[in-house]
Amino acid sequence: MGLIPTMPDHSLEKPAHCRRKEARPAEIIAAALHLFDEKGYAATRLDDVALRAGVSKGTIYLYFDSKEALFNAVVREGLMTALSGWEVRLANDAGNSSNLLGELVLDFSRMFGSDQAGAVLKLALSEAGNFPDIAHTYHDCVIVPGIDLLRKVVMRGMARREFRSVNPEIAAHIILAPLLMRVIWEHSFSCGGSVVPTERYLAEYLDLILEGLQSAG
Amino acid sequence: MGLIPTMPDHSLEKPAHCRRKEARPAEIIAAALHLFDEKGYAATRLDDVALRAGVSKGTIYLYFDSKEALFNAVVREGLMTALSGWEVRLANDAGNSSNLLGELVLDFSRMFGSDQAGAVLKLALSEAGNFPDIAHTYHDCVIVPGIDLLRKVVMRGMARREFRSVNPEIAAHIILAPLLMRVIWEHSFSCGGSVVPTERYLAEYLDLILEGLQSAG
């Protein structure tokens, strides 16, 4: 057990024994995410996760130490830093701030529109009481950078006199809220069908926000 | 058992045997709400609810048939219809729509600021997957009327040329979102202390929204 395999030999780059299914952990995480999102952490049975992932419960423990470890993996997987490109863009882009804000909002929407990021948001909020560390991490890695980006765009707009004078921090919160709320919505009351389509919602939303921000003129 | 007590006699208004502690059910519900909110339905132990309510587990079953029945009671208790007065007010009030919207928003904020309504909102959202009926009820009894009220104020403002032309339904959603989001926030990431105080938040928020809605001029 754990001994050196007989003659590793010419194994320069290829390990002698490579795992057959590299995809397994990701599949398990995806299944877990779906169920955690739907039923919550405590109400999700590992057997069901296994079933949905097409493996058996024992296999889960091959890759994850415990249910909690799996949960951690699920959330950390979903902590996308996909918006990192925006920092440089903000520094270089010469276009007008309304468009910039519009595109940023669209990017947020796309990001949270993906099943994963949306589900993780709902999870982080729902389970914050039971997993304060995770809530903290999520807050620091997703919410804070998101707010930051929005605030910077607002400040840029103010500096260029494209936006009137508002409190950028609060404005950022208020701009973000409808986006997050919509995501939470879809992960809670999703069954109801009479939802306004995303595109129209975003357009109206941007219109409302921008008219509020733009300098009169 | 269940027989008529010996000689009800002069019991005209006072029942012969009144329960000593009318307050118990409410105390249990309050304790349950707190824990459900904090830990979620599945992770909340009835023993803990009993402990917090200052009773023992057996007593809970005196008043509620099951954990789920208790959960139902908790949510239904929190389905406040406190905003019913607004319908008449909307019909009669002659004041300007911006102020009206401001007061309505303030009322929402006060309502959700009470521990109970805020916790129930979070509960309804978090547990929607496990209790679709409750989610539905909450949606129909709280969200829909709330959106309706907002939409009516927006439409009133548009009719009176105080607001520019927007989609009232979507506007209502967008107006409501930051309010709800803030509530959810406080019930999830509440530990962090650097939150903007409610009053300033509301003021900035109203300013932003109203500037977006008001006709130029």
Add this chain to the structure above:
DNA sequence: GATTTACTAGACTACCTAGTCTACCATACT
């Protein structure tokens, strides 16, 4: 093609919690 070995499945255990049951207690009426 045989052998080794990483990997998988599903039965098994230990623990935890919803819900029950019975002996006990405090109040209200006489």
Add this chain to the structure above:
DNA sequence: AGTATGGTAGACTAGGTAGTCTAGTAAATC
């Protein structure tokens, strides 16, 4: 004060799930 009666507590049971263990399986090398 005594008694009847509804209310209370905490041990108990049953059921279900996280986590373990062992026998089996399919890939990789020789």
